[in-house]
Amino acid sequence: MSIIHLYIIMDEKLSMSEKITDSIINYGLLACISILITNNMRYYLPRSEKYFYVLIISVAVTGIWLWVTKITLDFIFRNDINYIKYQYNTLGIRFGISLFSFGCLTMISLLWYTQEEQKRMNEHTEEAKQMAKDAELYKLRQQLQPHFLFNSLNSISALTGTQPEKARHMIFQLSEFLRGTLKKDEKQWNTLEEEMQYLELYLEIEKVRFGHRLQTNIFCDEDAVLLQLPSMLLQPVVENAIKFGLYDTTGEVLIKVEAKKEDDSLKVVVENPFDPETAQPLKGTGFGLASIQRRLFLLFARQDLLKTQKEDSRFITTILIPQKNNQSI
């Protein structure tokens, strides 16, 4: 650009050195400011009224540029009346040219960076979508619990021959349970009473499967029945306790569930027997409780709501569900 400028002002009655200095300072500054603009755009993109912003910035920058060039050139050629006069005459056209170039430049960088950001945004949404899908699939798989389902169906199949009434009853229970898992929304909160009913349903089915081997002892404090808890939180914990108890020991298995109010929280304690000698070493909270831990963390941003401890041959899981802030939910 400097060279073009130089060529254009060739005809002016100025010395060669004046012409060259004039071009270099003019366009050197122009280039500097352009770089500044582009860089600025990289970090700050105007959201709305884009075109208005472009115009304002272009005019302002051109003004500053012209002023700085003028001062610099005036300083260098302060004794050359001829040059100053020439410069004064061409002020308008200089303003025009630089306004045009700044305008274009701002526009181009604006478009470029907007597009870049769009691309990044698209990638993000794509990623988020994929994650949501994975989570959804995982949830579905969890809900269907194939092992539980197939074994229950096998029990029903066995009952149809000998005790058709009982078989029919179990079909109803199983349907009710499955309907519950499908319908329940993870975000929803239920009262302890409702969740306990659902839990009982599950335990009834498990008791048909395992017969007298599975014993349960459920105790709910009266002032706790109306406390709230996230839906589908309790059943997986108890299921976990049952699996752990049933597969880690032989003989009868007693599962204890106790719920009570403690300060502003609902406290649920689930107990199952285990064999301290052969139980697998704990991985994290272990024994399939990791997903519960995760859910509690997502809901309350606290890691200390689920605790496990071992007492002799009993494994105790304690869950605290804060009550204060669920009015808003």
Added chain:
Amino acid sequence: MNVIIIDDEPLARSIVKEYLANYADIKIIAECNDGFEGLKAIQQHEPELIFLDIQMPKINGFEMLELIENPPEVIFTTAFDEYAIKAFESNAVDYLLKPFSKERFDKAMQKYLSQQKVSAEKTEAVLESAAQSPIQQNRVVVKDGSKIKIIPVSQIQYLEAADDYVKIFIQEGSFLKKKTMSYFEDSLRAFHFVRVHRSYIVNTQLITRIDAYEKDSHLLLLSTGAKLPVSKAGYAKLKDVLGI
């Protein structure tokens, strides 16, 4: 012909019983709740055929079979076990996916009745492939006299070859298991075990020192005080695993 049904769910046993009622010459001599009972009953009655569930208390169906010297023919009954299904695929001992129909059950019985006596090798083959499945690799089940001991892999210090057996060393002593060294080498690799010598596999997390010994060999010291020889090839593997 004598059969035993091993399943931890009473109703699951009762359906097998019901389906078996049609087979006049088959007698159910025992029903067992878990692998321990199963093992005892098999040793006592020596049945020709067993119906075996996989997921059971304490030890699973595969682990129980591993403890039997001459396992009988096995028809597996299981609900949903992708590892197990994979294990069966290559070996044609039949398996029944719960819930199964009378027709499907009869088919399995036909298969068994028509191909009897190929048994032992086949069951071994199933075990061999089942052992590869990750579900039971974090523990080893051994017999300790008449008792059964479950050893978590993390408690194993080292293993030593002993003819057809492998001697497993843990804090309380050593136990024999009828498996090959290469079986353990493969299945314990994921748990930081390295075969440092033709006759030794070691838990690398217990290594405290490795000293140069004779010309091409080294000697390693475990935190338990045990000293084990390291061959040239073993040393290379060890260096690789420990990143030295």
